[in-house]
Amino acid sequence: MRNLIFVAFVEPVAEGQVFLRTDWPLHITLVRFDVRLDAGAAATTNAQDPADVAESIAGLADAPIAAALGAALTVGEDAAFGRNDSVPVNLIKPQPDLQALHVQLVSVVDGVRGRILTPAHTLAGYRPHVSHHGGKRLHPGDAVVLDRVALVDMAPDGDHTIRRVLRLWCREGES
Numbered sequence: 001m002r003n004l005i006f007v008a009f010v011e012p013v014a015e016g017q018v019f020l021r022t023d024w025p026l027h028i029t030l031v032r033f034d035v036r037l038d039a040g041a042a043a044t045t046n047a048q049d050p051a052d053v054a055e056s057i058a059g060l061a062d063a064p065i066a067a068a069l070g071a072a073l074t075v076g077e078d079a080a081f082g083r084n085d086s087v088p089v090n091l092i093k094p095q096p097d098l099q100a101l102h103v104q105l106v107s108v109v110d111g112v113r114g115r116i117l118t119p120a121h122t123l124a125g126y127r128p129h130v131s132h133h134g135g136k137r138l139h140p141g142d143a144v145v146l147d148r149v150a151l152v153d154m155a156p157d158g159d160h161t162i163r164r165v166l167r168l169w170c171r172e173g174e175s
Contacts, residue, residue: 001034001035001036001037002034002035002036002037002053002054002153003034003153003154003155004032004033004034004035004054004057004114004151004152004153004154004166005029005030005031005032005033005151005152005154006029006030006031006032006061006105006149006150006151006152007027007028007029007030007149007150007152008027008028008030008098008146008148008149008150009025009026009027009148009149009150010025010026010027010028010130010138010144010148011025011026011027011136012025012148013025013148013150013165013168014165014168015150015165015166015167015168016164016165017164017165018156018162018163018164018165019162019163020161020162020163021160021161021162021163023133024131024133024163026130026131026133026136026137026138027130028073028092028098028128028129028130029128029129030101030102030105030128030149031102031105031106031109031116031122032116032117032118032154033109033114033115033116033117034114034115034117035053035057035109035112035113035114035115036053036113037053054151054153054166054167055167056112057108057109057112057114057151058151058166058167060108060111060112061104061105061108061151061169062169064100064101064104064105064108065101065105065149065169066169067097067100067101068097068098068100068101068146068149069146069147069149069169069170069171070145070146070147070171071095071097071098071101071145071146072095072143072144072145072146073092073093073095073098073143073144073145073146074092074093074095074141074142074143074144075090075091075092075093075130075138075139075140075141075142075143075144076090076091076092076093076140077090077091077140078090078091078140079091079129081129081131087131087132088131088132088137089129089130089131089132090129090130090132090137090138090139090140090142091127091128091129092128092129092130092144097146098128098146099126101146101149102122102123102126102128103123106122106123145171146171147170147171148168148169148170148171149168149169150165150166150167150168150169151165151166151167152164152165152166153166
């Protein structure tokens with residue numbers, strides 16, 4: 001089983017970058033999911049290879065992500081998510097390109113028989129947001145461009161204390 005997540009980073013990151021579970025760069029979660037190692041069987045020659053599974057999923061996401069890159073987003077109001085409203089966040093104002101990307105990525109995950117970990121927070125229940133992290137946060141009214149979307153491994157090599165950027169899609173001119 002692979003634990004993966006599609007996110008839109010609002011801070012610079014690099015493909016292959018590793019960071020601690022407790023030290024995420026600021027980002028908008030697009031869809032978090034688990035997928036079996038044989039999920040890419042139709043698209044790969046060695047479906048048991050975790051890298052092949054992730055690469056297969058990334059390939060299915062290429063077109064929707066490319067179509068959404070460059071979308072202008074606006075940071076909305078402060079809110080609180082999580083157990084006992086303990087996670088401070090900024091909502092992202094509704095934006096059709098972001099919502100369409102979320103819907104298309106959910107479809108990609110469904111197509112590989114992935115299991116979405118927060119089904120109540122997908123599709124009509126999707127509330128895009130950026131969690132505050134220590135002193136890092138966005139502010140209501142800030143403009144954000146959807147210029148970095150990534151597929152991130154939530155437990156590379158079985159290590160749940162770190163995260164790794166497996167694939168990074170950037171708007172032309174960004175890195």
